[in-house]
Amino acid sequence: MTMMNIVNQLQGIGVSPGIAIGRARVIRQQEAGMTGVALTDEAAVRREMAQFHDAVGRSTEELTELMAKAETAVAEILEVQVELLHDPMWEGEVLTAIGEDKKNAGDAVLEVTRALVKTFGDMEDEYLRARAADIADIGKRVMRHLRSEERTREGAADIPEGYERGGPWRSRPNEVLSGSVVPGRDRDGAMNAVDGADTILVATDLSPSDLIALDISRVIGFATRAGGKTSHASIVARLRGIAAVAGCGEGLDAIADGDMLVLDGATGILLVSPAPEVVEQYIERRKEQLATTRFLQSLKSKEAITMDGTAVHLSANIGSIEDMEQALEYGAQGVGLLRTELLFMQSNSLPTEEEQFIFYKNILVRAAGRPVTIRTLDIGGDKALPYLPLPKEDNPFLGYRAIRISLDQKDLFLTQLKAILRASVFGECRILLPMIGSVQELRQAKTLIAEAKEVLTKQLLPYDADIRTGIMIEVPSAAIMADQLAKEADFFSIGTNDLCQYTLAVDRMNEKIKALYDPFHPAVLRLIRSVIEQGYLHHIPVEMCGELAGDPQATLLLLGMGLRDFSMNAPSIPVVKNIILQTNMTVARAVCHQEMNKIV
Amino acid sequence: MITKDYIIRAPEGIHARPAAALVKLTRQFKATIHLQKGEKKVLLNSLLNLLSVGAKGGDTITLFIEGEDESVAADMLDRFFNDLKE
Numbered sequence: 001m002t003m004m005n006i007v008n009q010l011q012g013i014g015v016s017p018g019i020a021i022g023r024a025r026v027i028r029q030q031e032a033g034m035t036g037v038a039l040t041d042e043a044a045v046r047r048e049m050a051q052f053h054d055a056v057g058r059s060t061e062e063l064t065e066l067m068a069k070a071e072t073a074v075a076e077i078l079e080v081q082v083e084l085l086h087d088p089m090w091e092g093e094v095l096t097a098i099g100e101d102k103k104n105a106g107d108a109v110l111e112v113t114r115a116l117v118k119t120f121g122d123m124e125d126e127y128l129r130a131r132a133a134d135i136a137d138i139g140k141r142v143m144r145h146l147r148s149e150e151r152t153r154e155g156a157a158d159i160p161e162g163y164e165r166g167g168p169w170r171s172r173p174n175e176v177l178s179g180s181v182v183p184g185r186d187r188d189g190a191m192n193a194v195d196g197a198d199t200i201l202v203a204t205d206l207s208p209s210d211l212i213a214l215d216i217s218r219v220i221g222f223a224t225r226a227g228g229k230t231s232h233a234s235i236v237a238r239l240r241g242i243a244a245v246a247g248c249g250e251g252l253d254a255i256a257d258g259d260m261l262v263l264d265g266a267t268g269i270l271l272v273s274p275a276p277e278v279v280e281q282y283i284e285r286r287k288e289q290l291a292t293t294r295f296l297q298s299l300k301s302k303e304a305i306t307m308d309g310t311a312v313h314l315s316a317n318i319g320s321i322e323d324m325e326q327a328l329e330y331g332a333q334g335v336g337l338l339r340t341e342l343l344f345m346q347s348n349s350l351p352t353e354e355e356q357f358i359f360y361k362n363i364l365v366r367a368a369g370r371p372v373t374i375r376t377l378d379i380g381g382d383k384a385l386p387y388l389p390l391p392k393e394d395n396p397f398l399g400y401r402a403i404r405i406s407l408d409q410k411d412l413f414l415t416q417l418k419a420i421l422r423a424s425v426f427g428e429c430r431i432l433l434p435m436i437g438s439v440q441e442l443r444q445a446k447t448l449i450a451e452a453k454e455v456l457t458k459q460l461l462p463y464d465a466d467i468r469t470g471i472m473i474e475v476p477s478a479a480i481m482a483d484q485l486a487k488e489a490d491f492f493s494i495g496t497n498d499l500c501q502y503t504l505a506v507d508r509m510n511e512k513i514k515a516l517y518d519p520f521h522p523a524v525l526r527l528i529r530s531v532i533e534q535g536y537l538h539h540i541p542v543e544m545c546g547e548l549a550g551d552p553q554a555t556l557l558l559l560g561m562g563l564r565d566f567s568m569n570a571p572s573i574p575v576v577k578n579i580i581l582q583t584n585m586t587v588a589r590a591v592c593h594q595e596m597n598k599i600v
Numbered sequence: 601m602i603t604k605d606y607i608i609r610a611p612e613g614i615h616a617r618p619a620a621a622l623v624k625l626t627r628q629f630k631a632t633i634h635l636q637k638g639e640k641k642v643l644l645n646s647l648l649n650l651l652s653v654g655a656k657g658g659d660t661i662t663l664f665i666e667g668e669d670e671s672v673a674a675d676m677l678d679r680f681f682n683d684l685k686e
Binding site: 080083084087088089090116119120123124125128131135348349386387388389 | 610611612613615620623643645646647648649651652654656657
């Protein structure tokens, strides 16, 4: 007896790292279509209207239940959906379509939803455009309840009294709205628990409500036909540490329930029914990955000290409270850079002093006494805020940005400073000013900090009067004039990304010349070393929060230069720590000497 | 009937929470309240209606308030639009 063994490899986008080996659970997508059945008497009209109200009622109940289980961000989406479900305009138009156009409830909902999705989908405003997805989602939900009602009628061979066939009686698939997720063959759409351990979900895409509704506690991987890094399923996968591959394409349709799958969330590879040897290989690889992760985890509480006793401080760069949690998991000794842009970018309007205060305070409280360095707003023509339009510039990197905006729009800056100062009593807090290019700019900023303090004093609000103020060294002029700046700043933090691109005159986003972007260029290294030296001479700490700080290839070099404070993305901390633990300063200085003098 | 013009001062227009809040506020009154921007005039009891107007920062909108509690409604709406800056 021969057995056909089809080995199939799909290449998707790796969206959440990890290797998953398990059985497929295929999530079918129900797609609703128009039936074309018309209503011929008033009793049918009344019945369809009642069914519509009933479906809306049941949809609301469902959403309310889901909201209770959801993470805050998802719950907010669902809250808007409940509001839309009861919107008089949508309700009114559906009832008109039933009552006047004599359409059955399902067709009426499809028609109204389709028109609204189109109206909103065509809008210029991004926020309004995004509402199209919400409208489609509620349309789907209501349809599911209506169609489950309809199916009870499908049994009858004839059209019931009061209805007239205008088209196919059964739903036509693949029309209008893509339907809700229905696990397996369960057409009622009850969101069943996904049973069995080591399950890999296979679906076209998973919407927010699907993801909350499915019990994914036993799921070890996702593979989706569509989507990318930012789709909802990918975000949830990363949040929960589940391996995931998105954008697998049509090849995914061939997968059946129970198929053996191997999924590599780092490379984006998905193997369908692989040979046992291949599975063995992946089991080995998974073991190695787990061992590495465990080893790095074991370093978490170890101090970063070289073999000859030089202690190094390793902190994290963060942008949110979630990042803060992650930083602590990786053993960060503090926050070397809190980017405040993310808070501003995620808001629909300028965050108020109160909103900012709460955000900074929560991070300081979570840091539990570890130092937290808060960088003031760093935006510009290339990353503008929707509610703070900035003119388009020919050279946004050389333009109106970061501290230049803060010193110009004083109210904006004062609001942020007051919020930081008020939060400063909740921990070890420092202020970091981005893109300072001269002593004058630093002095102006310090004057405004003093002004913010005065206002708070008058308002009888507490703050840390001795809060330290440091500057980013990321503009060559600041690096060159570090001796003067060191007399007036409490600390330096070197931003290698901008320092490198300004020093080498290379835009690293420019595909054609990005090879010229080299933070190991001796010109950049000499600037960095001279900044570190000036810090030592003037007894102020020098830290580094640019990408170079987290690059394991730069660790020895930077140690050799005299850097003792590194701040990086949290996952790099154990990697860099491992290097520090195994080296000594003689080696580090030798590496430094060699790099600084290489000829390029 | 009370008629009043407002310039939307929030740069992003009437979005998300403010929009939901405005619709909720409107529903508290017996008065019938319409909002007009340019040619488009809608009944202000619906979030979809309000959003479909697409009022942006800097736009001028007109409110038409009619009903027994119209003066209370006008006062409350006045406060709402004056607070809608940030």
